[in-house]
Amino acid sequence: MHTHASTALGHASAQRPRTGTPHAATGRFRQVKTALTVFLLGLFYIAPWVRWTRGGESSQAVMFDASAQRFYLFGLEFWPHDLPLLLGLLIFSAAALFFVTSLFGRVWCGFACPQTVWTDLFFAIDRRVDRMLGRDHPLGQWAKTGVHVVVAVFTGFTFAGFFTNIVELGPQFISGEASIVAYVTIGVLTFTTYTLAAHARENVCLHMCPWPRFQAALLDPESLVVTYQNWRGEPRARARVPLRPEIATLDSSAYIMPRVANPSVTGSNAATTYRGDCIDCGKCVSSCPTRIDIREGLQLGCIGCGLCIDACNTVMERIGRPHGLINMAPELSAVGGCAGKSVRIRLFRAKPMFFASIMMVTGSAMAWALATRSDVSAAVEHQRQPPFVKLSDGSIRNDYTLRFSRLGVHDSNVEIRVEGLDGAAIRLSNSAQASFTQGARRSFSDRVMVTVPKASVPKVRVPIAFVITDRETRAPVARLETYFWGPGGVR
Numbered sequence: 089m090h091t092h093a094s095t096a097l098g099h100a101s102a103q104r105p106r107t108g109t110p111h112a113a114t115g116r117f118r119q120v121k122t123a124l125t126v127f128l129l130g131l132f133y134i135a136p137w138v139r140w141t142r143g144g145e146s147s148q149a150v151m152f153d154a155s156a157q158r159f160y161l162f163g164l165e166f167w168p169h170d171l172p173l174l175l176g177l178l179i180f181s182a183a184a185l186f187f188v189t190s191l192f193g194r195v196w197c198g199f200a201c202p203q204t205v206w207t208d209l210f211f212a213i214d215r216r217v218d219r220m221l222g223r224d225h226p227l228g229q230w231a232k233t234g235v236h237v238v239v240a241v242f243t244g245f246t247f248a249g250f251f252t253n254i255v256e257l258g259p260q261f262i263s264g265e266a267s268i269v270a271y272v273t274i275g276v277l278t279f280t281t282y283t284l285a286a287h288a289r290e291n292v293c294l295h296m297c298p299w300p301r302f303q304a305a306l307l308d309p310e311s312l313v314v315t316y317q318n319w320r321g322e323p324r325a326r327a328r329v330p331l332r333p334e335i336a337t338l339d340s341s342a343y344i345m346p347r348v349a350n351p352s353v354t355g356s357n358a359a360t361t362y363r364g365d366c367i368d369c370g371k372c373v374s375s376c377p378t379r380i381d382i383r384e385g386l387q388l389g390c391i392g393c394g395l396c397i398d399a400c401n402t403v404m405e406r407i408g409r410p411h412g413l414i415n416m417a418p419e420l421s422a423v424g425g426c427a428g429k430s431v432r433i434r435l436f437r438a439k440p441m442f443f444a445s446i447m448m449v450t451g452s453a454m455a456w457a458l459a460t461r462s463d464v465s466a467a468v469e470h471q472r473q474p475p476f477v478k479l480s481d482g483s484i485r486n487d488y489t490l491r492f493s494r495l496g497v498h499d500s501n502v503e504i505r506v507e508g509l510d511g512a513a514i515r516l517s518n519s520a521q522a523s524f525t526q527g528a529r530r531s532f533s534d535r536v537m538v539t540v541p542k543a544s545v546p547k548v549r550v551p552i553a554f555v556i557t558d559r560e561t562r563a564p565v566a567r568l569e570t571y572f573w574g575p576g577g578v579r
């Protein structure tokens with residue numbers, strides 16, 4: 089990463105906010121960030137309250153039913169055997185994160201990471217309390233803490249509501265009748281939300297999160313990152329110092345396209361008499377949620393939120409200079425010259441295309457898996473030791489383990505028969521019947537015994553199939569192929 093040296097006029101007199109809350113910036117990045125924050129928080133806080141009719145019963149649209157090992161997402165129901173889909177989703181999400189980072193730097197961190205989103209919410213609370221009570225009101229900090237705690241508890245409660253019926257959880261929580269697991273979940277989420285968003289804040293991004301450490305490896309020279317246009321801003325000085333003539337006379341198009349280096353116009357020649365566009369107001373630093381000075385170059389602490397861009401653009405408007413002293417541009421452009429050539433930014437580059445291809449492969453595989461997904465999971469396993477049992481009347485018995493589960497909220501009544509063996513009798517270990525009921529939201533597992541009378545016993549191993557049929561509709565539900573072992577073994 090580029091590290092810019094001190095300017096000819098010394099270090100910036102960055103104005104840090106007194107309260108620990110960054111100054112509010114206004115502009116396009118702030119608008120996008122606010123819209124995304126409202127959308128993501130709304131999604132989290134509202135989702136568990138959305139109802140969905142499942143099997144004729146009103147239920148939650150989104151719910152992790154831990155006791156039944158199910159995840160419900162509107163009309164979809166996922167079981168533990170859908171774990172490969174989750175794996176696919178994780179790979180897809182990781183590739184999408186790498187793809188976006190290789191194009192636009194740490195926009196995930198700046199706009200969508202839960203730490204950023206909740207910290208932004210808590211910053212907004214602090215600013216609102218300051219506006220209502222005044223910055224130095226003696227009760228200001230108490231008021232902020234009170235609101236922080238309420239939001240943290242509600243966050244913990246909402247999180248717990250994804251795992252149980254949230255409508256019932258409210259009264260149970262207040263009356264002390266909720267389960268101990270619910271109280272622990274709410275307590276842990278309340279504590280982490282309050283600690284991370286009200287106190288740790290930017291320190292999580294700066295010191296605790298591993299992501300910044302390897303995001304640099306995902307960038308390439310054409311990645312767009314938040315960049316201070318050093319060639320244009322330096323040397324920085326108060327507004328009353330005259331502007332460098334060579335940037336004062338440029339037409340506005342020169343500021344739009346990022347430029348590559350042109351040593352003849354990088355600006356340091358006018359250090360003592362002229363200034364660049366930066367008037368050293370410190371607004372970019374005081375608006376920064378991680379309190380870094382982007383003028384020192386791209387740093388690990390920069391989460392790519394763009395709020396310094398908004399802050400600086402406001403300053404540029406005020407002093408009558410074009411936007412973009414800080415902008416989203418290849419890092420190379422920071423040391424560019426205003427008479428240099430444009431930096432070429434290609435969309436089809438090795439890193440973004442590599443991650444895009446992973447997204448396409450995993451996305452297609454998941455779509456195919458979802459489209460062809462069966463609502464029945466069934467498996468039969470032949471018991472190997474011993475492979476068969478000879479009974480006193482000369483008949484031969486084979487034992488199998490059957491596992492069966494069927495999506496849905498109702499009990500499933502099915503019967504089972506064997507194909508491929510004349511005269512075979514079939515029963516389950518705990519019943520004389522060849523039928524069973526799989527309870528709703530439960531899996532069924534039992535030992536199945538197949539007995540063939542002496543006259544029909546096959547000499548060697550023969551292929552057979554278990555056919556499972558719905559007892560009410562008579563519709564076939566599953567067909568499981570396996571073998572029946574005769575006394576001669578495998579031939």
Ligand code: SF4
Nearest residue numbers: 366367369370372400
């Ligand atoms: S906001 Fe702009 S003008 Fe002010 S210090 Fe930052 S870069 Fe310079």
Ligand code: SF4
Nearest residue numbers: 376390391393394396
């Ligand atoms: S320097 Fe600060 S304000 Fe600017 S993008 Fe990075 S984190 Fe955001």
